[in-house]
Amino acid sequence: MSTETVTRADVCAAAIADACKDDGEIIASPMGMLPMLGVRLARLTSNPDLVISDGESLFLAGTPPLFAKADKVEGWIPFRRVFDVVAYGKRHVMMGATQIDRFGNQNISAIGDFAQPKRQLLGSRGAPGNTVNNRTSYWVPKHNPRVFVEAVDIVSGVGPTRAAEAGPAASRFNDIHRVVSDLAVLDVNGPDRTLRLLSVHPGVTVDQVLEASGCAIHVDGSHEDVPETRTPTTQELLVIREVLDPKGLRFKEVPVPKESA
Amino acid sequence: MKGPRDKRMTIDEVVATLEDGMTIGIGGWGPRRKPMALVRAIYRSDLKDLTLVSWGGADVGLLTRAGKVRKLVYAFVSLDSIPLEPNFQRARQNGTIPEVVELDEGMFNTGLQAAAQRLPFLPMRAGLGSDVLVHNPWIKTVTSPYAAPDGQGGHVHEELVAVPALRLDVALVHMNRADAHGNATYLGPDPYFDDLFCMAADRAYVSCEQVVDTAGLTHETPVQRLLLSRMMVSGVVETPNGAHFTTCTPDYERDEAFQRAYAGAAGGSDEDWQAFHDRFLAGDEAAYQAAVEAFRAEKQAEKEAAK
Numbered sequence: 321m322s323t324e325t326v327t328r329a330d331v332c333a334a335a336i337a338d339a340c341k342d343d344g345e346i347i348a349s350p351m352g353m354l355p356m357l358g359v360r361l362a363r364l365t366s367n368p369d370l371v372i373s374d375g376e377s378l379f380l381a382g383t384p385p386l387f388a389k390a391d392k393v394e395g396w397i398p399f400r401r402v403f404d405v406v407a408y409g410k411r412h413v414m415m416g417a418t419q420i421d422r423f424g425n426q427n428i429s430a431i432g433d434f435a436q437p438k439r440q441l442l443g444s445r446g447a448p449g450n451t452v453n454n455r456t457s458y459w460v461p462k463h464n465p466r467v468f469v470e471a472v473d474i475v476s477g478v479g480p481t482r483a484a485e486a487g488p489a490a491s492r493f494n495d496i497h498r499v500v501s502d503l504a505v506l507d508v509n510g511p512d513r514t515l516r517l518l519s520v521h522p523g524v525t526v527d528q529v530l531e532a533s534g535c536a537i538h539v540d541g542s543h544e545d546v547p548e549t550r551t552p553t554t555q556e557l558l559v560i561r562e563v564l565d566p567k568g569l570r571f572k573e574v575p576v577p578k579e580s581a
Numbered sequence: 582m583k584g585p586r587d588k589r590m591t592i593d594e595v596v597a598t599l600e601d602g603m604t605i606g607i608g609g610w611g612p613r614r615k616p617m618a619l620v621r622a623i624y625r626s627d628l629k630d631l632t633l634v635s636w637g638g639a640d641v642g643l644l645t646r647a648g649k650v651r652k653l654v655y656a657f658v659s660l661d662s663i664p665l666e667p668n669f670q671r672a673r674q675n676g677t678i679p680e681v682v683e684l685d686e687g688m689f690n691t692g693l694q695a696a697a698q699r700l701p702f703l704p705m706r707a708g709l710g711s712d713v714l715v716h717n718p719w720i721k722t723v724t725s726p727y728a729a730p731d732g733q734g735g736h737v738h739e740e741l742v743a744v745p746a747l748r749l750d751v752a753l754v755h756m757n758r759a760d761a762h763g764n765a766t767y768l769g770p771d772p773y774f775d776d777l778f779c780m781a782a783d784r785a786y787v788s789c790e791q792v793v794d795t796a797g798l799t800h801e802t803p804v805q806r807l808l809l810s811r812m813m814v815s816g817v818v819e820t821p822n823g824a825h826f827t828t829c830t831p832d833y834e835r836d837e838a839f840q841r842a843y844a845g846a847a848g849g850s851d852e853d854w855q856a857f858h859d860r861f862l863a864g865d866e867a868a869y870q871a872a873v874e875a876f877r878a879e880k881q882a883e884k885e886a887a888k
Contacts, residue, residue, distance in 0.1 A: 377770040398771040399610055403687045429683065434716050440673035442664065443657035449687035449707030478710035488731055489739035490709035
């Protein structure tokens with residue numbers, strides 16, 4: 321397996337797995353395909369203690385391929401118990417973000433004015449509770465200026481500054497960990513707890529990331545100092561391709577660029 | 582010898598007990614085990630100005646489309662395999678729901694818990710710092726009377742959200758099996774919150790796939806699956822396929838083809854919706870089920886023809 325055949329989707333999966341590698345024995349709750357792939361990759365490599373579910377009601381003892389039926393079960397997690405675990409705190413959720421702003425606030429509720437939105441989305445779901453209770457990361461499959469904005473239209477997920485302003489009860493367990501996109505990995509440890517570029521994916525430049533963002537993104541040092549996101553190891557590539565996603569479902573979320581396909 | 586009373590009713594008898602302006606909680610979760618036969622009956626009734634409290638799916642979509650909803654309390658509205666509910670989206674974007682209360686999911690759960698426990702509120706962290714509190718300024722915070730360590734050697738009295746009780750006039754839920762008295766089991770993967778809805782309400786009506794005798798409820802079914810006790814239930818309606826087109830595992834799964842047809846019509850032109858309404862929703866429940874059967878046969882024939 322040569323590294324030339326490593327796709328962007330594989331890099332994203334490994335970056336998501338890395339976001340979970342130090343989580344220890346907690347439940348990882350991925351929303352979306354790449355998060356599910358990355359979490360299961362971590363389970364099979366860097367963090368075998370991770371607890372995973374089928375997204376419906378079962379804790380999975382095994383680590384089945386994407387969307388496969390559970391082979392072995394190790395627990396029951398109906399929706400009502402999810403709320404208990406959120407409050408208990410032993411959880412790392414990776415949510416999507418229709419918008420995310422410089423201060424790490426996220427919006428999945430609606431675009432435009434809340435009273436009569438231009439586009440109604442899902443609603444705030446569990447984002448407000450997740451972000452003040454357990455570790456939260458975000459996955460952005462298409463990094464662009466409409467997603468990375470100066471200020472989100474509606475604050476569903478709470479960033480560290482908003483949490484601090486809301487007081488100790490809100491900031492105590494607020495833990496925005498990583499933002500992984502199809503271009504880069506970020507965190508919220510820039511000046512004043514703003515978005516900071518941690519690494520750019522192979523083939524992506526820092527300028528490309530900054531141009532694809534509608535808000536300022538902090539860069540430590542000069543552009544040349546920003547490391548490249550690591551490529552998956554041979555073992556990881558094997559797990560992704562042969563075990564977790566032999567059908568290549570991940571390319572629906574992060575397509576292989578046409579020129580290299 | 583007397584036994585507990587028989588609470589069996591018809592769909593129309595349940596709807597006849599409802600009044601304009603009532604607060605109605607609808608059980609299930611998104612596109613899962615929704616009391617759709619009862620929802621359809623409300624859709625075609627002349628009820629109005631309802632407050633709906635729901636983990637929203639097509640129940641919210643149908644009733645907003647019919648203009649029944651004056652106030653909607655929700656944390657999300659989704660069809661899952663079709664993430665955004667087109668009727669709900671349309672209603673929100675046209676501003677036709679006069680009052681909306683969008684909560685965090687955990688707050689919604691806590692609100693039901695508070696109502697079920699006859700408390701005015703319960704405290705939690707969810708909502709702090711988010712726009713849920715900005716858009717609902719009537720939701721207040723409460724300061725803990727107990728000091729907690731502040732992490733810097735001092736102490737703090739945490740300010741938490743006082744999640745208001747979501748008290749309901751009526752709860753409507755759908756279960757797999759029930760007896761005539763209102764004891765009921767779920768046979769699928771998840772109880773959802775149907776017991777909480779019933780306990781948060783003044784009256785609760787349970788529709789079910791099948792009414793069985795009481796002993797039958799635990800025949801080859803663990804007693805832990807008995808989610809509802811008759812003391813929480815005012816009426817029982819047998820509505821086979823009554824959760825259609827949502828899931829009612831293991832009796833049936835979601836009817837994805839029908840859901841696509843629903844969403845297509847809901848997101849289409851006024852004529853598209855009128856055609857869907859005329860075909861499926863204009864008649865009573867028996868007419869609906871017959872139309873669904875015909876739809877299925879049509880889809881099957883299309884599949885055969887494509888072979």
